[in-house]
Amino acid sequence: MxxxxxxxxxxxxxxxxxxxxxxxxxxxxxxxxxxxxxxxxxxxxxxxxxxxxxxxxxxxxxxxxxxxxxxxxxxxxxxxxxxxxxxxxxxxxxxxxxxxxxxxxxxxxxxxxxxxxxxxxxxxxxxxxxxxxxxxxxxxxxxxxxxxxxxxxxxxxxxxxxxxxxxxxxxxxxxxxxxxxxxxxxxxxxxxxxxxxxxxxxxxxxxxxxxxxxxxxxxxxxxxxxxxxxxxxxxxxxxxxxxxxxxxxxxxxxxxxxxVELVVENSDDVVVTFRTKCKGDVEENTNKCLDLKIGDMVTFNVSITAKECPAGTVGNIQRTLKIKPVGLSDTLEVRMNVLCSCNCETPQIEEANKNSPQCNSSGTFVCGVCKCNPGYYGKDCSCPIGQRTLTDLQNECKPKGSTLDIYCSDRGDCICGKCECRARSSNSAQRYSGKFCECDDYSCPFYKDLICGGSERGNCKCGKCYCNDGWSGPECGCKNDTSACMVKKGDKYLECNGKGRCECGACVCTSKEFYGPTCEDCTTCLEVCKKEKPCVQCHLFQSGPLRTAVTKCPPEVNVLAIVLGVIGGIVAVGLALLLIWKLVTTISDKRELARFEKETRNAKWDTGENPIYKQATSTFKNPTYAGK
Structure with missing residues (x-):
């Protein structure tokens, strides 16, 4: 090949x-x-x-x-x-x-x-x-x-x-x-x-x-x-x-x-990869297949890539490598003709294309590419180096203080000390932007399948949405107009009835009892009013079903009496528990004292002898001669 x-x-x-x-x-x-x-x-x-x-x-x-x-x-x-x-x-x-x-x-x-x-x-x-x-x-x-x-x-x-x-x-x-x-x-x-x-x-x-x-x-x-x-x-x-x-x-x-395991010999400066499905349906990067039986066939897709030509090589070089299964003598020999130069690179053609107009008269046009003269560089040799070095020009294509050898954020080409940003993909009209190609104007959040909600709402700049007047939010999806959230109360207007906040032109109720477009609806308010209505009529307006000749209005609750009663009950219970504890401990102490006095009276101490003393020798008696 x-x-x-x-x-x-x-x-x-x-x-x-x-x-x-x-x-x-x-x-x-x-x-x-x-x-x-x-x-x-x-x-x-x-x-x-x-x-x-x-x-x-x-x-x-x-x-x-x-x-x-x-x-x-x-x-x-x-x-x-x-x-x-x-x-x-x-x-x-x-x-x-x-x-x-x-x-x-x-x-x-x-x-x-x-x-x-x-x-x-x-x-x-x-x-x-x-x-x-x-x-x-x-x-x-x-x-x-x-x-x-x-x-x-x-x-x-x-x-x-x-x-x-x-x-x-x-x-x-x-x-x-x-x-x-x-x-x-x-x-x-x-x-x-x-x-x-x-x-x-x-x-x-x-x-x-x-x-x-x-x-x-x-x-x-x-x-x-x-x-x-x-x-x-x-x-x-x-x-x-x-x-x-x-x-x-x-x-x-x-x-x-x-x-079967395939190995490669003589593969210096050549990359060989294998892909196969073995016996399944999924193709994998592998040079080995297992669990084969007599007659089973395996097909490998072999990819061969010559990494580079030796420095100074002119013309073509011949390479031979072998692919073989481990443990078998069968061998596939691949003879490679590596093209290290082209017909358009002959000395005669180079001489005829020196200082070509296609290279700004500052380089040789060789095989469709400009080979710049000393002191010039770039695709068309249009960039003079002057007193600066190539390194100086390249350093202008990365932020000051950066120690990494990455130019134009690895998203563009450094041409004459300036970044020319590349497209985001091979077939895209969208390009990176910024002095060092550090910005991506197409990676902002989407709202309703439009980047930054579309041009009417905002624009994407360097990965962030900048919203137009009247819109807000990370993706410019929120409308700033709060008129739909306002509720008139007398001669004043309240935002969300004072029970919520206005977000993106709509109310978000902060109280669980209230709901609705302006937080005016209440889940429990109506039932409470119905329940307490007769009592209010009786006390405030001397009317209603409770104000009759037979029944009178229910008495008002004596809040002070209830509070004092609760406090007095807690104090009484505490004193009772304290008295019970004192009684139990007194009885227990008296029993312990009585038991101690009884043990003292029953103890028989020999005051002439130390009760814990024991002689250094022990005496044993033979029962056979006991008493003799």
């Missing part, structure tokens, strides 16, 4: 899981003495592993290798008596040994595991990383096929040594990550340091190997921490005697093969 810098190109990539895809499984086992029972169980289950995997794919090979540690102190005892026999029924220690090349005959696997002998070492961590590096790097010795899903099952009950640990044994030469096998033994075990995690990860990725860490319960969390760094790796818990190894192989194989 031909691309320009920062101009993305998109294409589709389709991935589908194939049926009976070749699988190479290499079993890499820790054969230190603590794994003796695991070796016996593995020999018994080797054929079952092959049988179980043949149900998934008909093209399956199985291999076997083992490791202990570097044969130097302090990892392995180098005492003469321990070199040949580090433990009972043990063979001499070694770094890594290829016991069986990948083979389709599962019986060979069983026989080789039975033949293999355990060994012994001193420290707890093992040389597992040395073994992984050799098992992954040595294609011919291990028998990895070019077109196969490569799986390395790493089994141990211990941790691992990594880069730098070799210095404890005087080994300072770094691991070179290459294959060093002779007669199925790792020859550089005692000469090169252990590989680092990043070296192992890089080699595993390069060789398209999926690593399954089958480790005991106490080691699971340690090896799980390697998963984010070693692409395509999984961790499973191994039973103490490896009895669940068949289940582990099946589960982790299905976990690995049911997902």
């Amino acid at each position: 031909t691309v320009r810098p920062n101009d993305p190109k998109t294409f589709t990539l389709t991935f589908r899981l194939a049926e009976n895809y070749p699988v190479d499984l290499y079993y890499l086992m820790d054969l230190s003495n603590s794994m003796a029972d695991d070796k016996k169980k593995l020999a018994d289950l080797g054929v079952l592993i092959a049988t179980d995997m043949n149900k998934i794919t008909k093209n399956f090979k199985l291999g076997f290798g083992s490791f202990v540690d570097k044969v130097v102190m302090p990892y392995v005892s180098t005492a003469p008596s321990k070199i040949a026999r580090p433990c009972d029924n043990c063979e001499p220690a070694y770094g890594f040994k290829n016991q069986l090349k990948l083979d389709a005959d599962a019986n060979k696997f069983r026989d080789q595991v039975n033949k293999a002998q355990v060994s012994g070492n001193l420290d707890a961590p093992e040389g597992g990383f040395d073994a992984i590096m050799q098992a992954v790097s040595c294609d011919g010795e291990i028998g990895w096929r070019n077109q196969s899903r490569r799986m390395l099952l790493f089994s141990t009950d211990a941790g691992f040594h990594y880069a730098g640990d070799g210095k404890l044994g005087g080994i300072i030469k770094p691991n070179d990550g290459q294959c060093h096998m002779s007669n199925n033994l790792y020859t550089e075990s005692s000469n090169q340091d252990y590989p680092s995690i990043s070296q192992v990860a890089a080699r595993v990725k390069e060789k398209n190997v999926n690593v399954i860490f089958a480790v005991t319960k106490d080691q699971v969390q340690i090896y799980k921490q390697l998963e984010p760094f070693i692409a395509g790796s999984e961790t499973g818990e191994l039973a103490s005697d490896s009895s669940n190894i068949v289940q582990l192989v099946r589960e982790n194989y299905l976990k690995i093969t049911s997902k």
Whole structure:
């Protein structure tokens, strides 16, 4: 594909899981003495592993290798008596040994595991990383096929040594990550340091190997921490005697093969993004899909953007990057022709367009753009710098005292020391305003779908509504005329009948009893008047139904008598409570005094002896000789 810098190109990539895809499984086992029972169980289950995997794919090979540690102190005892026999029924220690090349005959696997002998070492961590590096790097010795899903099952009950640990044994030469096998033994075990995690990860990725860490319960969390760094790796818990190894192989194989994860190689200065729906309806930004089955197809939309051309590049540059699924050898190669210059940029064309009228006779017109002469700048080179620097001109496009390198509020272009404000969007006639483009005259509140209620009510200036005469409020939605709120009372006018306030030309009643357009309506006033009408007629006008020959007006309430009665009642109740409390406390005190005097009379004190004194010795009597 031909691309320009920062101009993305998109294409589709389709991935589908194939049926009976070749699988190479290499079993890499820790054969230190603590794994003796695991070796016996593995020999018994080797054929079952092959049988179980043949149900998934008909093209399956199985291999076997083992490791202990570097044969130097302090990892392995180098005492003469321990070199040949580090433990009972043990063979001499070694770094890594290829016991069986990948083979389709599962019986060979069983026989080789039975033949293999355990060994012994001193420290707890093992040389597992040395073994992984050799098992992954040595294609011919291990028998990895070019077109196969490569799986390395790493089994141990211990941790691992990594880069730098070799210095404890005087080994300072770094691991070179290459294959060093002779007669199925790792020859550089005692000469090169252990590989680092990043070296192992890089080699595993390069060789398209999926690593399954089958480790005991106490080691699971340690090896799980390697998963984010070693692409395509999984961790499973191994039973103490490896009895669940068949289940582990099946589960982790299905976990690995049911997902596709795309990675990019050689992508320096190139941004690659992936979008896919996986198996759903929602498209996401992801390079990974899970829970796939044989025959499932996934389509990725791949976007590639060249970020920039190297400084000084003339013409075009060629780039090649690779997109591949983790753990598989299949590769999509993308060859890119990055355009770093145009035909209109030739020296002859530049010479012919020097001091062009299109550039104010102060620059060269190149590919539709002005390239200004020294001392001038701007779109058409119309801005002379003079004695000022470009920085001085740019500083005029931001508020004084501002320390941020933001000019024209990031809403415009600084042209010749003045801001030219941009449009609010690409297809809008609305523009920002202000000396520094700091104002937005289109972001004010709306009233009835009109900004600031429309031009009749107000105008938006720098994000705030400025209302015309007769209107108010944040969105100019309130009418200032209060004539509709006024109520005539005699020769005066009251605003909202004195029971509310006028807002936006309408009354807002402040008393709960009053309501209506001018707060003249009362919810309870009428009923009170009807109830008290007979009494008022009787007392004030000597008329009404209560003023008859038979009945007289109800007497007026003696307010003073009621108030004095209430006060007297409260005082009386208080005195009564005080007397009751005094009586109860007096009776209680007399009872306590009587009980104390009684106890005093009954006490028999021996005045010649201290009642709390106790002798330092205790005397015990034997009941058998009591009285003798």
